[in-house]
Amino acid sequence: MPTIETFLLPDLGEGLTEADLLSWSVAVGDTVELNQIIAEVETVKASVELPSPYAGTVVALHAEEGWTVDVGSAFIDIETDDDAVVSTSTSPAPITTAVPTQKAAPERTPVLVGYGVAEEGISRRRRGGATPTPTVEQPAAAVPRRPLATPPVRFAAKKAGIDLAGVSATGSRGQVTRADLDLAMKNAADTPAIGPISAAADAAASTNQPVAGETRTPIKGVRKHTAAAMVRSAFTAPHVTEFVDVDVTPMMELVNSLRENKHFAGVRLTPLALVSKALLVALHTDPSLNSYWDDDAHEIVTKFYVNLGIAAATPRGLMVPNIKNAHALGLRELALALSELTRTAKDGKTGPADLADGTITITNVGVFGVDAGTPILNPGEAAILCFGSIRRRPWEHNGDIVLRSITTLSLSFDHRLVDGEQGSKFLAAIADILSDPLSLIALS
Incomplete structure (x- = not known):
């Protein structure tokens, strides 16, 4: 005898409470197979394709494209046979978080492991704040329907x-x-x-309706998460920013030389790789820049491993994925990791695990032709290094004024964790390495 099973929006990892429905891959009346992709949703951390935990026929969709759906609320109804196979997959394949535990589902057949049951009163919300009726089966007059489109x-x-x-x-x-x-x-x-x-x-x-000459973009997903994190950081950590101009002509000469070296064949070596390596070497001298303020424990936690965050502009907004254990990588491996991180971010495939547990960050504003900035700290970190554009400028060298490759580095740090002397010495150490990059061999 057929049974109607209700699939609840699962916990997509790291305590996320909601997701935006980007698109449905099925419609009412469609036949779906076990683990067939039924929808794509976006959390504040990543886009995720959801597989069906049932094989059967779609009888109801409980949200429209563009709605924000609460975790644990009804998502889709599928009519199954009594002997239909139910998925026991631990989580949708694209999610790169820890395997969740089985939650009890009273008076409901369990679906995917880790999928909770809907709580009373949970609603689906349109992105932008309006609260629609509980399901799409309600009369259209109750809530303006968002036009369907890919x-x-x-x-x-x-x-x-x-x-x-x-x-x-x-x-x-x-x-x-x-x-x-x-x-x-x-x-x-x-x-x-x-x-x-x-x-x-x-x-x-x-009434938040667009008028001629305007367009309205919902604050959602990554942009919403980034805005909240930056406000929290700016009003929690006392920021200090220091600047230094650096003659990086020797660094650029080394980059060009290494690009021709057989050991770097097939490697996209950029100045950012040298800046990243210089930062990692400087942390050997003063790891206090690789720490965070534990307010609950009233402790400063210093980390002796480095998960190096790289601020990246992506189609989904600003993200800061990090290279795990970057301190253990040589220059070649670091350059490869940077290339992979950038490619993954631009393709929109950065997962929650890539964004978690960063310890210190670099933001490269030079790629936009910007000379310097005063970046806001990534929450939970003590420092962020801003790497400006490299320009040919008149500069004193060996007693003469000549054209040299000059860049500006700026370091923002949490003054609770790092005092002015520590911050100044750290920034100066990075500048010294970049102006004499052969010291990387001696210090790393």
């Missing part, structure tokens, strides 16, 4: 400033297609520009 179409609409709610949808499931969007963009281009925003437009803006 992520690429949503991205193109956002970039063009087009509100998908006003676009006629011709897709087979009622979704806005790329052709629909292109037509809407053409019509918008043919429409004369309007004058100042009217009182009616002001009223629309007060």
Whole structure:
């Protein structure tokens, strides 16, 4: 006899309480197989594909694309046969967190290990703060439905400033297609520009509805997490930032030389790899920069291993994945790890484990043509090094004024953990290594 099983949104790791539904891979009436991907969701740490814990027929979807769904709430209903196989997988394959423990599921057949049961009153929320009705089966008049569209179409609409709610949808499931969007963009281009925003437009803006000349981007996912973390860091740790200009001509000469060396064949060696290595060497002298303030225990915890964070701009926002045990890597291995970290971040495949347990961070603003900055500490860390652009500038060298490769390094540190002398000596040590990079051989 068929049974309707309700799949609950699982705990996706590290105590996360919610996820944004990016897209459904199935629709009501579809037949699904065990472990078939049914949806893609995004947490504050990573995008995750969810496999089905049941084989059967989809009878209900409890959330729409774009909604924020609470962990433990109903996600999808699947009609199964009594003898249908139930998945016992520990977690969806892309999740790189510790294996969760089995949770009790009273009056419900257990699904994937670690999937909890829904608590009373848990609701699904639209990104942006509005709370919709509990399930999508409610009358459409109760809550404005978010137009259906694939992520690429949503991205193109956002970039063009087009509100998908006003676009006629011709897709087979009622979704806005790329052709629909292109037509809407053409019509918008043919429409004369309007004058100042009217009182009616002001009223629309007060209800968070987009008006002409504006676009609204929900604060969600990585951006939401990053904003909260930066505010917490800025108002918790007393920041101090120091600067130093460095003649890195010898470093650039070494980089160019090593690129031609057979031992670095196939390795993308960048100045950032040398800066990272210099920081790691400097930590040997003063590990206090590799510590954190444990407020609960009233202790300063100094770490003698280095998980080196690299601030990376990704399509999902700013992320700080880290290279585990970077202190144990030689220059070649460090360069390879940096290349892999950057490639993974740009592909949007950075997982929760890649972001956890960082101990000190480097942010490379030089790639954007910026000379210096005053970066905010990554929460739980004592210092962050900012690496500026490398420019050819007049510089005194051996008694003459000549063109040299100059960069600016800035170091922000937590003044509770690091005093001015420690911070100054640490920054000076990095500068000395980069101006005489052969010292890497002697010190590392």
